[in-house]
Amino acid sequence: AQSVTQLDSQVPVFEEAPVELRCNYSSSVSVYLFWYVQYPNQGLQLLLKYLSGSTLVKGINGFEAEFNKSQTSFHLRKPSVHISDTAEYFCAVMRGYGGATNKLIFGTGTLLAVQP
């Protein structure tokens, strides 16, 4: 079975500083990987996804993530954060075998708290 681990429940960072949110997954089969962001009282919004090809994926709002198969990681990075980036960030996996359901399996989330 697949699982997703987000070790950091909360990451405080000062505005304009770089940030990395960690995500590790476990799966015996190939997977697709996603990062979603959830602003207060809003639905989840897709930041970026890795399906195949280049392991460095660029997303919206200046975020990027790197797929590392040997370390089973998909860490999210941004070189300079803004106050408006304060939100909950969820890493998710989808089993890459094209089965009947492409359900997302989410981690527990990381709260990015950007301070002025």
Place this chain on the structure above:
Amino acid sequence: GAGVSQSPRYKVAKRGQDVALRCDPISGHVSLFWYQQALGQGPEFLTYFQNEAQLDKSGLPSDRFFAERPEGSVSTLKIQRTQQEDSAVYLCASSRGLAPENTQFFGPGTRLTVL
């Protein structure tokens, strides 16, 4: 509409009451998912529809949970005889199709509180 909408946004129920939560997916999206998000947790899969067919209900926690999508568009998640452990945010997502390159777009959720 422009996005996935859900109603009501907030629902308070007394233990033992039945509730119905509605999801309006993006027009033309054939795939529809329901997820449950407990406080402080990530969303967990409940069930999936392809058009009107419920193809996977492996995540439904008990037989008190029932979902339908009779005409392949609007979906309703019904919870019978609600319990306190049912308190959570229920998220609906829709996508163009099953392939992983089809993004799942999420609604704002319905926050259910069972007293």
